[in-house]
Amino acid sequence: MTRYLTKVGYRNTAQLLGEVTHTAPDGSRCTLIVVQGAIRNQGDAWNWMLSNLRRAIDEVIVTGVQADMADEHLRPLVDFAATIGRRLGELHVALVQPTESEDLPL
Secondary structure: OHHHHHHOOOOOOOOEEEEEEEEOOOOOEEEEEEEEOOOOOOOOHHHHHHHHHHHHHHHHHHHOOOHHHHHHHHHHHHHHHHHHHHHHHHHHHHHHOOOOOOOOOO
């Protein structure tokens, strides 16, 4: 999958930089080592969202923010969710491309 996504130019996953494979006498190939680019992160999106949602809700409740002002506290989370949705859509566009590649056997 990583090889395929790298070939089609999908930039929102770690790129495949190289690999070491073994080819058996029957011609079948087995990947032994994969080298991928690093993507700096601070955990996963699910836990980040839950943590920040709890924090935003606590701020709204504790400070007694008016309903119309609550949007200000939640806007970054809505924007983040929209970005995740765009990335997922881009991934699906990359995966639905017609291909003869053996990297993505369907």
